[in-house]
Every structure is written in structure tokens, then in C-alpha cells.
Amino acid sequence: MNHQEKPPEENLTELMDFVLLGFADMSHLQWFLFGLFLIIYIIILLSNGTIFLITKMDPTLQSPVYFFLANFSFLEICYASTTLPRMLMNLGTQRRRISLVACATQMCFFLMFRVTECLLLAVMAYDRYVAICNPLQYPLVMNHRVCIQLVTGSWTTGIPFLIEYTYQIFSLPFCGSNQINHFFCDIFPILKLACGDTFVNEMLAYTVAVLFVMVPFLLVLGSYSKIISIILKFPSATS
Template sequence: MKSGIKMQRNITELIEFVLLGFADVPHLQWLLFGLFLVIYIIIVMSNGIIFLITKLDPALQTPMYYFLGNFSFLEICYVSVTLPRMLMNLCTQRRTISLVACATQMCCILVLGATECVLLTVMAYDRCMAICNPLHYLLVMNHKICIQLVVGAWISGIPIQIGQTFQIFSLSFCGSNLINHFFCDIPPILQLACGDTFVNEMLVYIVAVLIVTIPFLLILISYSKIISTVLQLPSATTRGRAKAFSTCSSHLLVVFSFFGSASITYLRPKSIHSAGTDKLLSLFYTIMTPMFNPLIYSLRNKDVITALRKLLLRKMAKILHSVNFLPK
């Protein structure tokens, strides 16, 4: 009987993990639940509104807003992979996650993260073409090309990240099954693996360079061209300079916030990894960045504000119209 219990415990350790999350602050569980629930609602609603107005408003049917709409939809998907489970764990205090669910969550996070890197690069290329080559912009960035770029962004990371997830979860896990994180990320999972994980860590670095570093360098090249072109404009077009810099600065804020935190997470040496720092950085690029992105793009973009105002006025007009024609 005892050997059966022991065998059952060993099997349990192999097929499930425990996401500790914020278990170290038990007195703050309900406060954190309320906070993250509000954040999740804000992210879904704000990004959903931007996605909606980029599809409905005729004035926003341009490549720039086509990419922005897809980016907002991506942010909803990205945050929905981690936050609902974290909310469930905070609410029920049942922190177990099966090995398959953990691998699925990691794979989704990695694929969506790769998609975000490529899509941000595509958006930088779009701004580069619009500012540096305005006469041929609509010819080069036609609807067909825009669709191909977006589809490429969504599928480009799938084979690489599925392969990376498979090689990580093909490792043997022994000892503790406690993941000191709020979702299944690469660094805390590798800490639970048995034996030498040097090859796996090198593969993580290589993939991070391909997915994070190269797109970031391409973005920097695009913006160096943009800055060079804008500075060469005649002094009479100062207003055009200001508009160009305002449009691009919103995108740059998003780029530096996402790429900065992701690079520190996956490219820093293992020796300086700590659970607290990993959680903080992961909170930043998986939750805080998607929450602030709509504010960055909407508050600094007159076209988005105008489209949002028109949408609200249209909805209010419909409500008032329906009220006026209600039967007495």
C-alpha cells in the first residue's frame, strides 16, 4: 500500500506542476485578484475598442491602422494566455497545472511573443516606407502585401517555438514540482529539470537572438532612416516633422518597453536570475505593456481619438433614437 502511494506521488510529480505565483503574500490574494481582474478588463476593452474602430471607421482604412488593429487583437490574445489562469489560481488557491497544460501555455506565450516582435518590426517598416518613400507608399504597402505581412507575423514563430517547447518538456523533471512564477515560462521550468541543461539554455539564447534581437535591430535601422529623412526636410515643414516624430514616438515607446523587458528576461545570464526579478519583468511585458499600449497609441494619435469620438457619438445617437421611438 505504501509503495503504491509512493508510486502515485512520483507519477503526480511527473505529470503536473504547481504555479506558486504570489503565494508568498497570502494576505494580499484577494487584493491582487481584484487588481488583476480590473487590469484584464481594461486590457480587453481598450484593445478591443482600438481593434473595432480600425475595422469600422473609413478614415482608418490605411496600412498603419490595419497593423495597429491586428496588434491590438494580438495583445488581447497574449494577455488571455496568462491572466485568466492567474485569476483562477488567486481565487481558488488551486495552483496545480498539468504538464500538457503547462507546455501549451508556454508554447502559446512564445508563439504570441514572437508574433509581437515581428509585427512591431512590420509596423516600423510601414512607418519607414510612409515617411522615406511617400510617393510609392500606397503602391508598395497595398492591401495584399499588408495581409501577407500580418499572416507572416502570425505564423513565423510557430515552428520555432513549438520545437523549443518540445525540447524543453522532453527533459526529465525530478525533485520539486513547484514553479516559482505565475505562468509556465522558460527560466523557472529549466530550474526544475534534472541533469545538465546547458544545451537547452544555449538553444534558448539562439532563439531569443533570432526572435528578439534581430527584429529589434531591424526596427532601429528603420527608425534611423526615418530620423535621417525627417531631419533633411526643409525648415518650412516643421509641422510635418513634428507630426512624423509624434506618430513614430508612440511606436518606439511600445518597442522599447516590450523588447527591453523581454531581452532582460531571456538574454541575461542564468547566474543573475532570481524569481522576484523574473516575475517583475514578466508582469511588465505580459500585462503592463498590453495595458499601456492603447493609451500610448490613442492619447498621442488624433485620428484614433476622432474615430473613437465618432463611434461614441454614433452609439449615443442610436440609443437616443431608440428611446424616442419606444412605445408609450
């Protein structure tokens, strides 16, 4: 953790941009990495885009499980598009500079999509729990209105907190190096460049991880544990 004393005001440098160092020491593999990640990005776009379109266009795929799957596929496209295009540009041009505003925007969207992914996985696990453990009540419990509310909550729950948290990080004074030892703007590589005490910011990062990662993970674990328990009690033919 970064607890050094804040340097005198005259020693602070107002950084206007950062340099992303990700893969900088592998310049001899520049075009191999560019091609590899470009193929990965195209596969992500095509596979998730196809799933999204099929679940929207096929009348037989309008149940809650496919509604959640369509949202998850769209989320995966957004998630990948937050980091991969910038990384491809850095690899292709070797111009690794990113403005402070662009860096803050990338971090904010990355965190929002990460939180949304965790919450949406918990929602999908709950959907399967109701479908398998309470099949007679499933149409009533998971009606269209509830599905809309669950998805909307997954997409929006963390937005106010994460915007404020990102603002707090980029309001810190930065001094010395502007080189980020990563291929995108993530929390801890940015905090390493900040001057002064970053203890509060680091504790908030762990709080976010507990609330939006560990809690949904435990809900997913609990849901599937219950599902497995119920299935094991079925006769083999029914299972």
C-alpha cells in the same frame, strides 16, 4: 546552467502537474492582487477590443497603418489572455496546480505571441519608414497583398520551431520538486526543475531571443533612426 548528472532511473519521478508559486508568499494581499490584475485585464480587453473594432468598422481607417494596428491590438488580447486568466484563477482559488499539458500549452502560446509581437513591431516600423521616407512609392510598396503577407508571416514564422522547442523541454525528465517559482509556465523556471543536462535547451532559448527579439529590435531601431534622420533634414514647416 543546469549541468548535473542525470540521476538513476529509479530516482526519477514522472510529474503529471506543477504548482505555480507566483505571489504565494503574499497571501495577505490575495484579494488586492486579484482585483488589481482583474482591472488590468479588463482594461486590456476593452481598450484593445475597441481599437480593433473601430479600425475594422470605420471606412476611413482602412490604410495599412490601421490594419497593422488592428492586428497588434488583437495580439495584445491574445498575449494577456495566455497568462492573466490562469493567474486570476490561482489568486482567487489558491489552487495553484497546473497539469503538464496545460503548462506546455501555456508556454507554447506565450512564446508564439511574444515572437509575433516582436515581428509585428518590426513590420509596423517598416511601414512608417516607407510612408515617411518614400511617400510616393508607399501605395505601391505597401499594397493590400503585401500587408497580408507581412502580417501572416509575423503570426506564423516562429510556430513550427516553438512547438518543437516546447516539446523538447517537456520531454525532459523531471525529478524532485514540481514547484515553479513563477506565476506562469516560462522557460527557465521549468528548466530549473529538469534533471540532467539542459545546456542545449538553454542555448536554444538564447538563440530564439537573438533571432526573434534582437533582430526585430535592430530593424525597428534602424527604421526609426532613418525616419528621424529624414525628418531632421526637412524645413521646419514641412517637418
